[in-house]
Amino acid sequence: MCMKKFLIITIVLGLVMILGIGSAFAADTGTSLKAGTFGFNVGFGDSSLGNTGVIMLSGKYFLAGDVALIAGFGFQTSSGDQDANFFGISAGVRKYLKTSDFAPFVEGRFSYITERIDSQGIDRDTFDVAGIFGAEYFLHRQFSIEGSVGLGFGKVDNNNSNSDYTYFGSRTVGVSANYYF
DSSP states (O other): OHHHHHHHHHHHHHHHHHHHHHHHTSSOOOOSOOTTOEEEEEEEOOOGGGOOSOOEEEEEEEEETTEEEEEEEEEEEEOGGGOEEEEEEEEEEEEESOOSSEEEEEEEEEEEEEEEEGGGTEEEEEEEEEEEEEEEEEEETTEEEEEEEEEEEEEEEETTSSOOEEEEEEEEEEEEEEEEO
């Protein structure tokens, strides 16, 4: 599983670098962080609930050059000995502290995650609120990579037992690649 994630991340980063190599050596053309711009994000490695295997997809819409609305989802289904289902949706707001080639940001995000793993007897729903700090680095006007960390608070409802709980703590939010249009 770890090798699979490494391979996916390597392929995405390789594609981003290949597509952006033409202008990487050209004069600075700025970034695509402007009002009315849309962005598409592929993210890996959100550590909420220890879930590091599901790829989250999200979109951004810029209300201003430094403020974006974010919405995303992720899903996974497995069969056989590991019969399992995962579905997550999220929404949030991101504020960029700078909009240059290196663009640090803060973000607030709400997520709803449901997962069922039959072989482990897991059937739970999670409501999560997270504060996130990270940065994007633009390889090209339209392509960037980002990394982020955060603090999260959530409530987990175990549907097949009475062991519901809440949590609070630090987490990795992962590495992702962005395309702006």
